Amino acid sequence: MPILRDGSETSDPRIDRIDEKDPRSRGHSIAELLTAAQYANPRSYTWRCELWLDQGFEGSCVGFAWAHELAARPAVVQGLTARFAREQIYFEAQRRDRFPGGAYPGAMPFAEGTSVVAAAKVVAALGYMDAYRWAFDVRDLIVAVGYRGPAVFGCRWYRDMQRPTADGVAEPTGPLMGNHCVLLNGIKIVRGADGTADEQASFFRFRNSFGPDWGDGGNGILSVAAVRALWDGAETCIPVVRRRTPAPPDPRQPDHGEQP
Secondary structure (H helix, E strand, C coil), X not given: CCECCCCCECCCCCCCECCCCCHHHHHCEHHHHCCHXXXXXXXXXXXXXXXXXXXXXXXXXXXXXXHHHHHECCCCCCCCCHHXXXXXXXXXXXXXXXXXXXXXXXXXXXXXXXXXXXXXXXXXXXXXXXXXEECCCHHHHHHHHHHCCCEEEEEEEEHHHHCCCCCCECCCCCCEEEEEEEEEEEEECCECCCCCECCCCCEEEEECCECCCCCECCEEEEEHHHHHHCXXXXXXXXXXXXXXXXXXXXXXXXXXXXXX
């Protein structure tokens, strides 16, 4: 089994997210930007993404998830490629995070993997977002995806998620394969007879980075209950000031999320 840069193992080289947290992120919760009315009435919404990238058999799932985020509404950055996802986001995140080595040319030792937070810092430094926040609760994530935009979601990845149903339903069951990263670009709220959200029936839509032949045209479905089961150790980042074209470099850009 391949060994990642933090010493963890993965049974598939494409599944190579490293679990890394920046404690400063705790001060930048997406909940602070959500309203009581939004919590009271979470909405179903899908942020369209017309880009289907395939990372092949290499690592770099984090870079590809962030590239899909940039290509999705509401920002819709044009012209993004697999090379951009790998070299401009993934490789640069490896240079920025705290783990030794990398997959970029000249890295020693050669090893795969990086984190959502490291890639978030890279995307901000590239000028594609001025601020980003974190969901620390599944309820916050439901409301944020409905009203604020897609979320880059890093989580544990199980064998049965690797082989979703024909309509893309991914169940977090079977042996643990490693840690993966996808883009949650939609939420569907299904309500019971009493009007409350049914967590087993409600679900997130996500874009994977295994190409359009995976799942339902490259897309998958995670029930809200499944996301709750995956929550321990997850990284969930939501850009809140996105840019279609990169801004000039700002030396004041912080490393944890919010513009000073």
